Structure formats: structure tokens, C-alpha cells
Amino acid sequence: MRLSRYYLPVLRETPADAQIASHRMMLRAGMIRQEGAGIYAWLPLGFRVLKKIEQIVREEQDRAGAVEMLMPTIQQAELWRESGRYDAYGKEMLRIVDRHDREMLFGPTNEEMITEIFRAGVRSYKDLPKLLYHIQWKFRDEVRPRFGVMRGREFLMKDTYSFDIDEESARANYNRMFVAYLRTFARMGLKAIPMRADTGPIGGDLSHEFIILADTGESAVFCDKRLVEMPTPKKDIDFDGDLQPVVDQFTSHYAATDEMHDDTAFAKDVAEENRIAARGIEVGHIFFFGTKYSEPMKAYVAGPDGKDIPVQMGSYGVGVSRLAGGIIEAFHDDDGCKWPMAVAPYHVGLVNLKAGDEKTDKLCEELYRSLTAAGVEVLYDDTASRPGEKFARMDLIGLPYQVVIGPRGLENGAAEVKRRSDGAREEIALDKVADHIAAAVKDALRYD
RNA sequence: CGGGGCGUAGCGCAGUCUGGUAGCGCAUCUGGUUUGGGACCAGAGGGUCGCAAGUUCGAAUCUUGCCGCCCCGACCA
Numbered sequence: 277m278r279l280s281r282y283y284l285p286v287l288r289e290t291p292a293d294a295q296i297a298s299h300r301m302m303l304r305a306g307m308i309r310q311e312g313a314g315i316y317a318w319l320p321l322g323f324r325v326l327k328k329i330e331q332i333v334r335e336e337q338d339r340a341g342a343v344e345m346l347m348p349t350i351q352q353a354e355l356w357r358e359s360g361r362y363d364a365y366g367k368e369m370l371r372i373v374d375r376h377d378r379e380m381l382f383g384p385t386n387e388e389m390i391t392e393i394f395r396a397g398v399r400s401y402k403d404l405p406k407l408l409y410h411i412q413w414k415f416r417d418e419v420r421p422r423f424g425v426m427r428g429r430e431f432l433m434k435d436t437y438s439f440d441i442d443e444e445s446a447r448a449n450y451n452r453m454f455v456a457y458l459r460t461f462a463r464m465g466l467k468a469i470p471m472r473a474d475t476g477p478i479g480g481d482l483s484h485e486f487i488i489l490a491d492t493g494e495s496a497v498f499c500d501k502r503l504v505e506m507p508t509p510k511k512d513i514d515f516d517g518d519l520q521p522v523v524d525q526f527t528s529h530y531a532a533t534d535e536m537h538d539d540t541a542f543a544k545d546v547a548e549e550n551r552i553a554a555r556g557i558e559v560g561h562i563f564f565f566g567t568k569y570s571e572p573m574k575a576y577v578a579g580p581d582g583k584d585i586p587v588q589m590g591s592y593g594v595g596v597s598r599l600a601g602g603i604i605e606a607f608h609d610d611d612g613c614k615w616p617m618a619v620a621p622y623h624v625g626l627v628n629l630k631a632g633d634e635k636t637d638k639l640c641e642e643l644y645r646s647l648t649a650a651g652v653e654v655l656y657d658d659t660a661s662r663p664g665e666k667f668a669r670m671d672l673i674g675l676p677y678q679v680v681i682g683p684r685g686l687e688n689g690a691a692e693v694k695r696r697s698d699g700a701r702e703e704i705a706l707d708k709v710a711d712h713i714a715a716a717v718k719d720a721l722r723y724d
Numbered sequence: 725c726g727g728g729g730c731g732u733a734g735c736g737c738a739g740u741c742u743g744g745u746a747g748c749g750c751a752u753c754u755g756g757u758u759u760g761g762g763a764c765c766a767g768a769g770g771g772u773c774g775c776a777a778g779u780u781c782g783a784a785u786c787u788u789g790c791c792g793c794c795c796c797g798a799c800c801a
């Protein structure tokens with residue numbers, strides 16, 4: 277993409293109401309624009325990040341055996357009356373009335389709807405288990421939205437729902453999502469630690485929050501260093517096999533958010549050198565809730581003995597839009613974002629330091645073509661801006677590599693390559709740059 | 725939902741107390757000089773001062789109502 281054609285309204289000054297790094301940078305880098313309290317438009321650059329996050333989530337859901345579908349944003353109040361949540365949900369639910377005075381709502385979640393969809397098509401235990409998901413916009417009318425997309429009112433979320441005949445089978449689905457989440461966040465370059473979550477009135481041990489560590493996280497977290505260092509399950513892991521050992525491994529050490537934290541247990545269970553007290557951001561939540569919806573909404577299946585029983589359900593959420601902010605919180609410096617390759621809006625920023633100069637123009641065009649042909653996503657700064665502005669803008673939007681073509685380098689027949697993650701620069705011969713960068717990008721995108 | 729604050733040019737702000745018809749920096753446009761970390765000179769454009777009603781000869785400024793946004797707290801993917 278040529279910057280001259282793109283829409284990238286970067287801000288030189290920091291908007292007054294952005295409190296945290298990710299919000300500030302998303303506004304400054306022209307990724308989002310606020311359209312109301314907790315409501316954001318995703319501008320081209322931010323949209324690309326969002327789509328990449330979404331795609332990684334999708335690939336790992338598919339790998340784990342979940343089946344994608346799409347439910348609407350608008351739902352009928354009637355559905356929520358069946359579960360009893362229409363009145364229980366309170367003011368967080370955005371309620372709407374249509375022209376016929378029918379009560380509608382903008383969905384804050386989809387348990388009721390998926391239960392209704394499921395019960396319409398499944399009658400027998402032989403049709404189980406099922407694992408269905410969708411990625412859709414939700415609306416929760418938060419009293420106080422803040423921190424940009426980290427806590428907006430409208431947000432993009434992946435939610436998966438599991439249906440099983442009994443709790444044992446449900447645990448297998450729960451474990452699939454557990455492992456899928458470890459992989460999903462790892463692919464984005466994040467360290468996500470599963471932490472036991474409050475299961476509320478339902479109880480049981482089947483609820484975990486996935487927390488990524490970031491200095492500017494919303495809440496304090498405490499965990500064992502061995503959890504952070506644990507290797508992520510590989511992509512060839514058998515999702516139909518027994519995943520319990522993996523789950524056990526990741527739940528075998530102390531990890532708690534501040535609500536669940538117990539200082540005495542922390543001191544007792546974790547050796548002093550392994551104690552980590554950090555800040556975290558919740559990016560996923562998995563939850564088994566049994567028959568909470570299937571019972572009142574009559575999602576029953578016939579068991580082997582011919583008797584109808586309510587299905588056992590669970591739900592598994594990932595905050596897709598929130599992750600865009602979360603990743604910046606984890607990867608940035610004073611100059612801007614430092615995107616991991618897998619979610620970077622473009623892999624490489626090609627900077628023509630002297631647009632209009634015959635030599636640099638020609639070289640940049642060639643590089644742009646060959647990199648693009650090699651499958652590298654390039655944002656080509658072909659504008660007439662001054663060098664200083666170009667560098668600052670590239671650092672701000674934080675593409676993993678910057679390839680700088682200017683008169684100075686041309687004298688040596690070289691391009692300057694800067695790696696945004698650590699600021700390392702090297703001069704690379706012009707005839708080798710494209711191959712070098714393509715290999716580096718490909719390497720960074722590899723995962724297992 | 726309690727407490728506090730703000731709404732004036734694309735962005736950041738001054739002007740409001742003490743009424744006299746709007747200003748600064750950055751950005752934008754034109755011309756020129758520049759050109760490796762956010763240039764310089766000269767000129768130009770851009771605002772129904774959140775909306776509505778009221779007081780007044782006259783309202784960004786005073787009064788009332790409404791709308792929007794932000795911050796602290798309680799709540800949350």
C-alpha cells in the first residue's frame with residue numbers, strides 16, 4: 277500500500293482524554309476514532325490489526341474442532357425472558373423498541389440465542405458433543421467506558437458454546453478451549469496465564485480467566501514464574517486426545533488475580549525466587565455452567581435410556597477488539613507501537629527519504645514490487661514529507677521492519693533496515709534487501 | 725449510579741470572573757529557500773464559541789433547560 281493513497285490520520289499531539297498507552301497510541305497512530313463514549317470506528321490501520329487478531333482466533337478455534345457460524349447483533353427480548361435474564365441483566369443491556377413496539381436488544385452475549393438454535397436442531401445424545409462459535413460485535417452499556425478499545429461499550433468478541441451429554445464430556449470440550457487459548461495468545465506473541473476465576477453460584481473448578489502480562493495492566497496478578505516459562509502446546513497436538521495432562525500442567529502452579537489472591541498461600545506454595553507480582557489484562561474467559569440455560573430454555577436431548585435430559589453447556593470468550601489494545605500495552609515504547617509480526621498491520625514500512633528523486637523513486641518502486649511479490653505486506657511511504665516526520669511516523673505505527681532508502685545509503689549501494697522491536701539497524705546491499713527482509717518476515721510468521 | 729470537571733478552527737488551548745461581535749501554537753493551502761530524526765521566510769483560508777430559550781441596545785461571557793464528553797469511586801470481556 278502506498279501511503280499517499282492510504283488514510284492514516286496520525287496526530288502529532290496526544291489527545292487529552294487518552295489515559296493509557298494503548299488508547300493514546302491507537303488514536304495517535306490513526307488506528308481508531310472515537311464516535312461516542314466507548315464506541316470507536318476502526319480506521320484502515322487499526323482495522324487490519326483487528327482482522328489479523330480475528331483470523332488467528334479463528335484458525336485456532338477451527339484447529340480445536342469448533343465450528344464457525346454467525347448470530348445477529350439484535351435479539352428479541354422474548355428470548356431473554358425464557359432464561360430470566362431480560363430483567364436480571366439490568367442497565368448494562370441496551371434495549372431497543374422497533375416500529376411495532378416490539379422489545380429488542382443489542383446483544384451483550386449470545387447464550388440464549390445459541391441455546392435456542394441448538395434446541396431447534398438437536399434431539400439425541402448421539403448428536404453430541406457440539407462446539408459452535410462466532411465472532412460478532414457486542415454491546416454492553418458500561419456505566420463508565422474507558423481506556424479506548426480496552427473497555428469500550430461496543431466490542432468485538434469471539435464466543436464459543438459447548439454442548440455435551442454429561443459433565444465428563446463437557447470437560448473434554450472445556451480442555452479443548454483451554455489449549456486453544458494457550459495457542460491463540462502465544463501466536464500473538466503474548467504470555468497468557470490461565471487463572472482460576474470466581475465461578476459464582478455454580479461452583480466447580482471449570483472457569484479460568486486468561487490474563488496477559490503487561491506493565492500497564494488493569495489489575496494486579498500473582499503467579500509462579502514456572503507458568504510463564506511453560507512451553508505452549510504445539511499445533512500437532514491431538515484435540516481429540518486426552519488434554520487433561522496439559523490442563524493439569526498449566527493449573528499446577530499458583531496464579532491468581534487480586535480478587536482471588538491469597539498472600540499466605542502464595543508465600544507457602546511458591547518459592548521466593550519464582551514469585552511474580554505483575555499487572556495483567558484479561559483477554560479470555562472460559563466457563564462451564566452446566567444446565568443454567570438448557571434447563572429453563574428446554575434444550576433437552578434424549579439420552580441412551582430414552583429419557584430427556586438438559587444438555588451441559590459452557591461458554592468461552594475472547595475479547596478480539598480488546599486484544600488490539602492489550603497487545604500495544606504489552607509491546608510499545610515512548611515512540612509508539614512495536615507490533616509482533618503476526619498481528620502487525622503491515623510487515624514492513626518502506627521509506628523513500630527523497631520522494632521525487634529519480635534514483636530513490638526507482639529503487640523504492642522495485643523494492644515495493646519484489647517484496648509484495650514475495651508475499652510481504654508493505655506500507656510504502658512515498659510522500660514528500662521530511663525525513664524526520666517519516667521516521668517519527670513509522671516508529672509510531674510500529675511496523676516490525678523499516679527499510680529506509682535515501683541518498684546517503686545509495687552512495688554505498690545499501691538500504692538501511694531497522695527492526696522496531698529492539699531498534700537494531702543494519703545496512704544491507706540493495707540487491708539483497710528484498711530477499712533478506714522476505715526471509716526475516718517469513719521466519720517471524722512461522723509458528724508451531 | 726454518587727462525586728468532580730470540560731464543551732471556543734482538524735488537534736492542543738487562551739478569552740468567560742468584570743458583556744462591546746473571537747485569538748494563540750500546531751496542522752492545512754500558495755510561493756520561495758531547504759531536505760537523514762517532526763525545517764525556515766512571506767502570504768492565505770478556516771469557527772452559527774455544544775444546542776435551545778431568556779435577560780440586555782449588545783451574550784463565547786449572565787440566567788434556565790437540554791445534549792455530549794472526560795476524570796475519581798462502585799461494576800465489568
